Amino acid sequence: MASEVLEETKKTIISRLPERVKVAKVEFEGPEVVIYTKNPEIITENGDLIRNLAKDLRKRIIIRSDKTVLLEPEKTIEKVHEIVPEDAQISDISFDDVTCEVIIEALKPGLVIGKYGVTSREIVKQTGWAPKILRTPPIKSEIIGRIRNTVKNSSKERKKFLQNLGQKIHTGSKYENDWARLTSMGGFKEVGRSCSLLQTPNSKVLLDCGVNVAANEDKNSFPFLNVPEFNIQDLDAVVISHAHLDHCGFVPYLYHYGYEGPVYCTTATRDLMTLLQLDHIDIAQREDNPLPFNTKHVQKCIKHTICLDYGEVTDISSDIRLTLHNAGHILGSAMCHMHIGDGSHNLVYTGDFKYERSRLLEPATTRFPRAETVVMESTYGGRDDVHPSRNSAEKEMMKTIYKTLKRGGKVLVPVFAVGRAQELMIVLEEYMHHGMIEEVPIYIDGMIWEATAIHTARPEYLSKDLRDQIFHMGRNPFVSDSFIKVTNTNQRKDIVEGEPCIILSTSGMLTGGNSVEYFKCLCEDERNTLIFVGYQSEGSLGKRIQKGYKEIPLEHNNKTRVFNVKMEINTIHGFSGHSNRRQLMDYVKRLSPRPDKIIVCHGDPYKTVDLASSIHRSYKMETKTPLNLECTRIQ
Ligand code: ZN
Numbered sequence: 001m002a003s004e005v006l007e008e009t010k011k012t013i014i015s016r017l018p019e020r021v022k023v024a025k026v027e028f029e030g031p032e033v034v035i036y037t038k039n040p041e042i043i044t045e046n047g048d049l050i051r052n053l054a055k056d057l058r059k060r061i062i063i064r065s066d067k068t069v070l071l072e073p074e075k076t077i078e079k080v081h082e083i084v085p086e087d088a089q090i091s092d093i094s095f096d097d098v099t100c101e102v103i104i105e106a107l108k109p110g111l112v113i114g115k116y117g118v119t120s121r122e123i124v125k126q127t128g129w130a131p132k133i134l135r136t137p138p139i140k141s142e143i144i145g146r147i148r149n150t151v152k153n154s155s156k157e158r159k160k161f162l163q164n165l166g167q168k169i170h171t172g173s174k175y176e177n178d179w180a181r182l183t184s185m186g187g188f189k190e191v192g193r194s195c196s197l198l199q200t201p202n203s204k205v206l207l208d209c210g211v212n213v214a215a216n217e218d219k220n221s222f223p224f225l226n227v228p229e230f231n232i233q234d235l236d237a238v239v240i241s242h243a244h245l246d247h248c249g250f251v252p253y254l255y256h257y258g259y260e261g262p263v264y265c266t267t268a269t270r271d272l273m274t275l276l277q278l279d280h281i282d283i284a285q286r287e288d289n290p291l292p293f294n295t296k297h298v299q300k301c302i303k304h305t306i307c308l309d310y311g312e313v314t315d316i317s318s319d320i321r322l323t324l325h326n327a328g329h330i331l332g333s334a335m336c337h338m339h340i341g342d343g344s345h346n347l348v349y350t351g352d353f354k355y356e357r358s359r360l361l362e363p364a365t366t367r368f369p370r371a372e373t374v375v376m377e378s379t380y381g382g383r384d385d386v387h388p389s390r391n392s393a394e395k396e397m398m399k400t401i402y403k404t405l406k407r408g409g410k411v412l413v414p415v416f417a418v419g420r421a422q423e424l425m426i427v428l429e430e431y432m433h434h435g436m437i438e439e440v441p442i443y444i445d446g447m448i449w450e451a452t453a454i455h456t457a458r459p460e461y462l463s464k465d466l467r468d469q470i471f472h473m474g475r476n477p478f479v480s481d482s483f484i485k486v487t488n489t490n491q492r493k494d495i496v497e498g499e500p501c502i503i504l505s506t507s508g509m510l511t512g513g514n515s516v517e518y519f520k521c522l523c524e525d526e527r528n529t530l531i532f533v534g535y536q537s538e539g540s541l542g543k544r545i546q547k548g549y550k551e552i553p554l555e556h557n558n559k560t561r562v563f564n565v566k567m568e569i570n571t572i573h574g575f576s577g578h579s580n581r582r583q584l585m586d587y588v589k590r591l592s593p594r595p596d597k598i599i600v601c602h603g604d605p606y607k608t609v610d611l612a613s614s615i616h617r618s619y620k621m622e623t624k625t626p627l628n629l630e631c632t633r634i635q
Contacts, residue, residue: 005172009033009057016053018042024066028166029159030262030306031314032060036100040065041125047117059170060314064100069128076102076127083122088112091136095129098155102129109133110471137457138479143275143450144457147302154303161304165262168236171318180340180347180635182375182599184626185230186210186223189605191379192246195223196601197230198347200340203317204230206238207336207349207375211249213280214537222250224629232259236317240265241351242333243272243418245280252277252297255304264316266324267307268332268458272418272451274302279417279447283512310334325365328354329577330419331454331461333361337368345635346370348595352377352602354576355583355590358390359426360419360455362463364579366590373634374595378584378603381611385581393574394427398437400529400570401428405438405500409527409567414515414542416508417447419577420534422455422478424504426466429477443495445486445514446506452478486514496521508534510541519545520556520563528567533575546571581611588615597622599632 010026013035017023021043025036037043043050043063054061071079077093080102084090088111094103102123106112112133113120120131137144151158180200187194192212198205215221225232232254240248240263251263251273265273277298284291308314308324316322319341324334329352336349348371353364380387388396404411415421425444431437444452455462456478459470470476486492486505495501496518507513519541522528536542544552545565552563579587588598598621600612612623626632 029162139453141453210246252293255300256293266332328364355587382607388574404529
């Protein structure tokens with residue numbers, strides 16, 4: 001069946017291209033159609049041709065050169081340097097013989113592409129190699145280096161995987177039975193281990209596959225993958241909304257137990273997801289509580305990940321088309337739009353989302369081509385979940401910092417490495433830049449630095465304001481001199497004994513990590529301040545401090561010592577990456593088109609139910625609040 005579809009596609013392509021174009025081969029590689037040709041320059045010069053062809057075929061098209069027309073690598077390197085302006089600051093050029101791509105890493109990739117793609121087309125014309133252009137992160141990122149190497153070194157293996165996948169996706173089978181259903185496998189009437197199984201007559205797709213890191217028992221940590229309707233081998237695809245572990249932490253497990261299929265997500269999600277998965281394994285090993293998978297399976301996940309940009313329509317199975325849209329929650333976070341069958345039913349899975357502009361990101365998308373069912377989160381869906389505005393949160397933060405620095409104190413902000421930390425960095429940099437707080441060093445400890453490096457490598461996901469600053473004003477707040485990376489214990493000792501400063505450190509709930517070490521050194525001096533900006537879960541050290549405990553026994557130099565908390569303790573709400581109650585309600589109201597059904601997930605039971613009944617009452621929409629293990633027919 002698939003080969004017939006391929007033949008048909010090839011025929012259409014040849015008939016639509018000018019006769020001068022010599023098509024050597026047409027192949028399916030995952031969701032894409034790849035055309036190999038001896039004269040790629042003719043096609044690339046005529047951009048509309050491919051755009052229209054892709055539109056008519058309703059498939060994504062890639063043009064590659066036939067091997068016979070490729071210039072030798074050394075000569076190609078020379079040519080690339082001749083064609084690309086020096087200002088692009090090329091840092092590396094390498095070759096992928098399997099895909100016939102020249103991989104160009106540059107600090108300013110826009111200059112390698114050129115206006116309307118003119119420079120990259122010139123590269124194809126003069127060398128035959130199709131340029132794959134990557135951004136050199138302005139802050140060096142180990143994770144991105146590792147991912148790029150893995151992808152480069154597994155090129156052959158990856159091509160085979162994509163070809164097999166292509167056969168499965170493009171079967172040309174017709175949609176016969178009109179049904180679709182969603183099984184709740186984790187993260188329903190709870191927060192953590194988000195996972196749903198979308199089933200149609202032809203496909204089985206997992207939407208997120210997370211872990212609950214706060215659960216104290218294994219049986220509550222992982223999604224219910226042991227339900228009879230789920231079989232790893234039958235799974236067609238995994239779609240990941242964003243990089244937080246409660247949405248992607250269990251993906252390596254799938255690869256450990258025989259999954260060979262793709263993971264779809266944005267590029268930023270792949271990078272941050274890898275960082276957090278590796279850290280999760282590392283912490284589990286250190287705490288002698290090993291996970292049912294290891295770094296090998298994270299590596300396998302990288303090799304099987306297919307990155308999609310926002311708005312890119314992609315076939316992920318024979319009867320599901322996926323499009324990711326901005327969710328405003330963390331870098332690369334996405335709402336997943338699924339066009340099912342002939343399109344008579346469309347499902348939007350929101351993942352976590354923020355319906356408010358933040359320093360870092362644009363607010364979540366409300367417009368979809370169609371959306372009959374929406375599965376939405378309700379983390380702050382309770383009627384009491386009112387947060388102060390971002391603006392007043394920032395002002396309160398600055399007031400507290402100003403006071404602390406003035407009395408010669410130090411400010412400690414325990415913070416989660418991805419998202420909140422970068423949001424705070426932008427705020428602090430801005431206030432300092434405009435002289436609104438004293439210029440003191442801002443120490444960045446733990447994984448925050450690496451997560452920030454990933455943010456600098458993927459500026460295309462940032463808010464318009466930040467992109468304008470970075471691209472048009474040449475001012476990247478992340479690389480400001482105010483930020484100092486902390487790498488070792490001696491440096492930490494100097495910081496706590498030194499001058500007034502601001503410290504951002506993980507973990508955000510003082511459940512381990514260096515934030516606890518800083519706390520021990522700073523808590524007994526009343527000039528210092530601790531600021532909480534994120535959720536503190538019951539039982540965490542953060543929660544106890546927040547509740548006002550003044551005598552806290554902690555392990556110190558292999559002994560237990562009671563610490564007398566004298567530092568100022570402050571909690572500032574309003575920096576959350578989630579929508580508050582009003583924003584959740586507004587979001588549903590603004591959804592266009594208006595959905596028929598809302599399924600509410602990702603929240604404490606009473607918040608989920610409270611939000612669902614308010615939506616039903618206010619907007620007369622059908623709502624559902626399934627428990628884990630329930631199956632909901634959506635069509
Ligand atoms: Zn999240």
